[in-house]
Amino acid sequence: MTYRLPSLNTLRAFEAAARHLSFKTAADELGVTAGAVSQQVKKLENSLGVLLFRRLPNGLLLTSEGETYLPAITQVFEDLTHATEQIAPDINSRKFRVGLCPAVRGLLPANWPHHNENLRRHVRECIETSDIDLLFDNELDCLIRPGGGPYRDLTLVVVTCPQRAHDLHFVCRPGTAECAQSRAILADLAQHLACCGK
Structure with a gap:
């Protein structure tokens, strides 16, 4: 057909x-x-x-x-x-290695992402970095940073941050923005950033 x-x-x-x-x-x-x-x-x-x-x-x-x-x-x-x-169950079963820019760290709980049991199921490791090349080298699954770019063929999801002049950028490899790990991280980020803006 x-x-x-x-x-x-x-x-x-x-x-x-x-x-x-x-x-x-x-x-x-x-x-x-x-x-x-x-x-x-x-x-x-x-x-x-x-x-x-x-x-x-x-x-x-x-x-x-x-x-x-x-x-x-x-x-x-x-x-x-x-x-x-x-x-390909590993797409949603593998834990992510997350890069977190030091400038973003202060906007989140001190023990992020380990403060949340759901995130612990999805995040294996969180390292402080703003190096986008770690995504291209497959050393990170996603990177959270306060803007930046260009990101070439990576996927960008913008996270609104009410208390900052600029929104945060959640950058990941193509095809992973909608997986369970990304959704859990994005939901937690949105919740904390919204609370901080009140």
């Missing part, structure tokens, strides 16, 4: 942009530029022959077609993740 489907990159761009209703935030998640996300979404819309977004001066709105399409596409990505984890 031949499948006539849009490219995976266009679908990823649509799904992220639809979740955030923002090309910029989707771009931060995917580690590309907002222009690249916009172009991928436009390419998808052209291939489908329908508009998925209404582009407004202050953001995006899903069209009725976009609202119908999003849950199905989200489910497809969840199914792909599940299928991958079934044949």
